[in-house]
Amino acid sequence: MHCEPSGDDAVTSDPDAVVCVGPQGCGNSTFSRTLYALLRQAGLSPCWINQDEAGGRRQFLxxxxxAQRGGHTxxxxxxxxxxxxxxxxxxDLGLRALPVVWPHPDGTDALVDICFDRVRRRSSAHRTFKADRRExxxxRQTLLDCATRCRPPTEGPLIEVSVADDTAAIARRVWAELSARGLTDIPEIQTLDMAAALGVANACESFLCRFPRHVEYAAIQIASPERVLELVPPEMLDSKKVQKAFHVTTLYLGRDACKDPVLLQQLVGCWASPLSSR
Known part of the structure; x- marks a missing residue:
């Protein structure tokens, strides 16, 4: 887990910023989490910032x-x-932005078709934008409105990918641009585990299905609370209200957004064990 310095310990940095541009369902979040996992594998310090996780506009900004003060690469x-x-x-933030845009070579309708299919298939694996048969x-109209409104940047560097491209191919293209243009040296992507990075991205969707609300803490649930109570002298429990369940908090996030998809994957992996998250 990466800790962010604050106050006098804050580090002013000039991180490379990858800015996604595309409607819901285009694949930007899956790509973002995959890129994050690859950068972590490379020993770097990325920060994933998702508005659905952060909250409103003010919290997002x-x-x-x-993150700019956190020493991230x-x-x-x-x-x-x-x-x-x-x-x-x-x-006003002075980002060194590299926009990544998701169009479709066959036009807006084809883009909307793919996005709509993905939104429908992912079901509840999203904080805010979900679709069922009744909706x-x-x-679909919302997606069409967003796709029609989309206007990529006209100045500066830009990567245009197809919404039909697979996530690994998009990640490789962006990695090549970061290698050529970025301030931070990064290794050859062939030295990294793409399958593991994709696993992180997919695990996050599973996490959202299981935990539709923001996670505030992770804890080890005590399976046998009576054994804990046996260790307490009886006189200390006399006339006291006794809890029926106990846990040990191992990770506390509070109301802050979790910006670590690798951590979310680990929480998913612990779901079958006595570790519980809330």
């Missing part, structure tokens, strides 16, 4: 500012960022 801005109005939020028409 505050999270970016904290890379920021991954996981939000639709559809047009200049949306991206103006970053104008299909509304969701």
């Amino acid at each position: 505050d999270a970016i500012r904290r 890379h920021l991954i801005i996981d939000k639709m960022n559809l047009d200049e109005a949306a991206r103006d939020d970053y104008a 299909g028409r509304r969701v």
Whole structure:
């Protein structure tokens, strides 16, 4: 787990920022978590910032500012960022931005078809944008509106990928650009475990299905509370209200967004064990 310095310990840095541009279902979040996992494998210090995890606009921008002071090598801005109005939020932050845009070579309708299919298949594996059979028409119209509104940046470096491309191929393209343009040296992507990085991204979707609310802490659940009570002198329990369950908190996040997909994968892996998350 990475701890962010604060106050006098804060480190001013100039991280490379990957800014996703595309509608819901285009694959930006899966890509973002995959890229994060690859950068972690490389021994670097990325920060994944997702508005659905961070909360509202103010919390999202505050999270970016904290990340800039946190000594991170890379920021991954996981939000639709559809047009200049949306991206103006970053104008005063001085980001070294590398936008990644998700169109479709066959046009807007083809883009919406793929995005709609993905949104429908992922079901509840998203904090805010979900679709069921009753809401299909509304969701499709929302996707069409977003895709029509999308206006990629017209200045500076930009990577355009197809929404039909697989996540690994997109990650390789972005990695090559970061290697060529970024301030931080990164290893050849062939030396990293792409399958493991994709596993991190997919585990996060499983996590969202199981925990639709934000996780505030992880804990070890005591399976036999009566054995704990046996260790307490009886006189200390006399006339006292006694708990029926006990746990030991091992990780506390509070109301802050979790910006570590690798950690979320580990929590999913612990789901079958006595470790519980809330």
